[in-house]
Amino acid sequence: MSTLSINDLRVEVATESGPKEILKGVNLTVNDGEVHAIMGPNGSGKSTLAYAIAGHPKYTITGGSVTLDGVELTELTVDERARAGLFLAMQYPIEVPGVSVANFLRTAKTALDGEAPKVRTWVKDVNAALDRLGLDPSFSARSLNEGFSGGEKKRNEIVQLELLNPKFAILDETDSGLDIDALRIVSEGVNRFAAQGDRGVLLITHYTRILNYIKPDFVHVFVNGRIVEEGGPELAENLEVEGYERFIKAAAAS
Amino acid sequence: MAAPVMEAVEALESHLHPTPSFAIDDHPYPKGQEEIWRFSPLRAMRALLTDAPSDACLTWAESYPEGVTTRVISTAEAQLMVAEAPIDRVSALAAARSGGAQVIEVPANAELTEPVSITLSGTGQHVWGHLVFSIGAHSSSTILLRHEGSASYATKVDVLVGDGARVNFVSIQDWDDDAVHGGHHSVLVGRDAQVRTVTVSLGGKVVRLAETAKFAGPGGSLEQFGLYFVDAGQHIEHRLFVDHNAPHTHSNVDYRGALQGEGARSVWIGDVLIRKVAENISTYESNKNLVLTDGCRADSVPNLEIETGEIEGAGHSSTTGRFDDEQLFYLRSRGISEAEARRLVVRGFFADIIRRIGVPEVEEHMMGAVERELSVTMGSYA
Numbered sequence A: 001m002s003t004l005s006i007n008d009l010r011v012e013v014a015t016e017s018g019p020k021e022i023l024k025g026v027n028l029t030v031n032d033g034e035v036h037a038i039m040g041p042n043g044s045g046k047s048t049l050a051y052a053i054a055g056h057p058k059y060t061i062t063g064g065s066v067t068l069d070g071v072e073l074t075e076l077t078v079d080e081r082a083r084a085g086l087f088l089a090m091q092y093p094i095e096v097p098g099v100s101v102a103n104f105l106r107t108a109k110t111a112l113d114g115e116a117p118k119v120r121t122w123v124k125d126v127n128a129a130l131d132r133l134g135l136d137p138s139f140s141a142r143s144l145n146e147g148f149s150g151g152e153k154k155r156n157e158i159v160q161l162e163l164l165n166p167k168f169a170i171l172d173e174t175d176s177g178l179d180i181d182a183l184r185i186v187s188e189g190v191n192r193f194a195a196q197g198d199r200g201v202l203l204i205t206h207y208t209r210i211l212n213y214i215k216p217d218f219v220h221v222f223v224n225g226r227i228v229e230e231g232g233p234e235l236a237e238n239l240e241v242e243g244y245e246r247f248i249k250a251a252a253a254s
Numbered sequence B: 001m002a003a004p005v006m007e008a009v010e011a012l013e014s015h016l017h018p019t020p021s022f023a024i025d026d027h028p029y030p031k032g033q034e035e036i037w038r039f040s041p042l043r044a045m046r047a048l049l050t051d052a053p054s055d056a057c058l059t060w061a062e063s064y065p066e067g068v069t070t071r072v073i074s075t076a077e078a079q080l081m082v083a084e085a086p087i088d089r090v091s092a093l094a095a096a097r098s099g100g101a102q103v104i105e106v107p108a109n110a111e112l113t114e115p116v117s118i119t120l121s122g123t124g125q126h127v128w129g130h131l132v133f134s135i136g137a138h139s140s141s142t143i144l145l146r147h148e149g150s151a152s153y154a155t156k157v158d159v160l161v162g163d164g165a166r167v168n169f170v171s172i173q174d175w176d177d178d179a180v181h182g183g184h185h186s187v188l189v190g191r192d193a194q195v196r197t198v199t200v201s202l203g204g205k206v207v208r209l210a211e212t213a214k215f216a217g218p219g220g221s222l223e224q225f226g227l228y229f230v231d232a233g234q235h236i237e238h239r240l241f242v243d244h245n246a247p248h249t250h251s252n253v254d255y256r257g258a259l260q261g262e263g264a265r266s267v268w269i270g271d272v273l274i275r276k277v278a279e280n281i282s283t284y285e286s287n288k289n290l291v292l293t294d295g296c297r298a299d300s301v302p303n304l305e306i307e308t309g310e311i312e313g314a315g316h317s318s319t320t321g322r323f324d325d326e327q328l329f330y331l332r333s334r335g336i337s338e339a340e341a342r343r344l345v346v347r348g349f350f351a352d353i354i355r356r357i358g359v360p361e362v363e364e365h366m367m368g369a370v371e372r373e374l375s376v377t378m379g380s381y382a
Helices: A046-054 A078-083 A101-111 A118-131 A139-140 A152-164 A179-196 A233-242 A247-254 B002-011 B073-079 B091-096 B325-332 B338-354 B358-376
Strands: A003-014 A020-030 A033-040 A059-070 A087-089 A096-100 A170-173 A201-206 A220-225 A225-229 B059-065 B068-073 B101-106 B116-135 B140-161 B166-175 B180-189 B194-203 B206-215 B220-230 B235-244 B252-259 B265-274 B284-291 B297-306 B314-320
Touching: A003 A201, A003 B284, A020 A046, A020 A059, A020 A201, A020 A225, A033 A046, A033 A233, A046 A059, A046 A078, A046 A170, A046 A201, A078 A087, A078 A101, A078 B325, A087 A152, A087 A233, A096 A101, A096 B325, A096 B338, A101 A118, A101 A139, A101 A152, A101 B206, A118 A152, A118 A179, A152 A179, A152 B265, A170 A179, A179 A201, A179 B284, A220 A233, A220 A247, A225 A233, A225 A247, B073 B091, B073 B101, B073 B180, B091 B116, B091 B140, B091 B180, B101 B140, B116 B166, B116 B206, B140 B194, B140 B284, B166 B180, B166 B252, B166 B358, B180 B194, B180 B220, B180 B297, B194 B206, B194 B235, B194 B358, B206 B220, B220 B235, B220 B265, B220 B338, B235 B252, B235 B284, B252 B265, B252 B297, B252 B338, B265 B284, B265 B314, B297 B314, B325 B338, B338 B358
Parallel strands: A033 A201, A033 A220, A087 A170, A170 A201, B101 B116, B116 B140, B140 B166, B140 B180, B166 B194, B180 B206, B194 B220, B206 B235, B220 B252, B235 B265, B252 B284, B265 B297, B284 B314
Antiparallel strands: A003 A020, A003 A059, A220 A225, B059 B116, B068 B101
16 A cells, blocks of 8 residues: 655745745645546646656745655655655656667666666567557667657656656646647556556646546646645546636635 | 959958968967967966977877878978968977878778777877878778877877768877877868868867868868867867858867866867858857866857858857756656766767767777766766
């Protein structure tokens, strides 16, 4: 049994006019075997939640805690959090010129496992993962994210998800900018990961479209730095029809 | 009346560059404020700027593929066999006091599968040197010129590339810490020739190279790649000048450096002149510097002088900065430690240049050299 627990998380960023609070007390528990969707309008702070949990230096945690199986993540460095079992699929994966996908994957796998993967099986595993995401084996020789199309970047994130196989994955708007074929392929990857049964998924999205392919167990509506409503998959269907308007008004009124 | 005016315009030398000349008096001892000397460590370079005789030589280790010949020519003969006359005092002294030039010739139409390899090593002597590489028309070759050991070395290197030839000219400065190396590498790109130069400067107290190139006819293509890794107290300076003096020519310059340690200093000057005659040319120059620690200084000055608007394209870029936080975050979010992430980024930064060398064992050696440099500030590679 594995648990990612977020308690009263408060986060601010530095702006020209001083620090600004983005997350205003977030509470959320994700158990293994569960898929949670966080849905919210632009600027609600849902991406901030993802990056703050992963430890991006831009965000300062001013209160609360994030624990993974009891380990306080906020006291760990970015790479220590990953080694504790956390993975963040990014909305805008970063280009690292001159570092091949293959080298990057092997280096990450070695760092996570504490030993280099076995050469023979590893190359096979990488090629199989690429193939499942509809990518050619030659893809692994390319510079990481450099010159990748938007779809290739997202597929590459899911290749990493499958090969690195963390305990918990946060997917930050993995669906944005994908055509329907890529969306289906990427969703299948996430579903394979979740189907292992002992992994947790936190799916952050603006649109309900991806929820046609990935069925969440829980849906959270995120507005103005906190979760304002929680429910099952029916909440997403509700949002599809009504939009976020009702929640934005309620948040403004409170 | 129009024709003489045109000629007068064409005869004008670029204001950024001194007039090339073999006469030592045309290159007075610099005071330090001169445009071409204002970044340079004159005191450390004194021996290279002082007109004093020396018969000393570097030790040569050569490997010439079949067909490649070599001979020595007199100083007077050498003046007639250069890509360009010396552009500064160091190279003027080198040409005048070297007692002649060593000529290495790749015959016309040769297809060399092995590199022409020359390793010059010193044991602390002061040397004036002049090398002329004559690359025959329509030949294909790789030239490897390596510098090792310790020396005070002033040099003039000319690379004369025949029409239609393809050459990859690699110069590696892998000196010991106390070496001082200054000089002028000049390339003459033949009609329709394809020239690539790779300049790698790693070791030495001072390395200061002027690298100039011009075209002997239309259609030539020039790629110049550079890599430097500057440690504490080191001064590494590359001064490039591409003279687009013929139409339908192409140039691309990409130099990348990393600096680490107190007093590490790099200078990169990237000048391009597009003359009125040089219609339909394209040029791009880029310099990137990665500053790894405090106490370093990187000067990067690209200049474009354009005398005709009838060109395909011209541009330049220069960046100097520390590690990209977003790159490090991305790598570390996959469990990779900060030190390892930095190493990956630096290796990636240089890998693009190193793969241009085209000689696998030298490429491996250079990746290893970068690795060793990195271990200075980032700990040894696990």
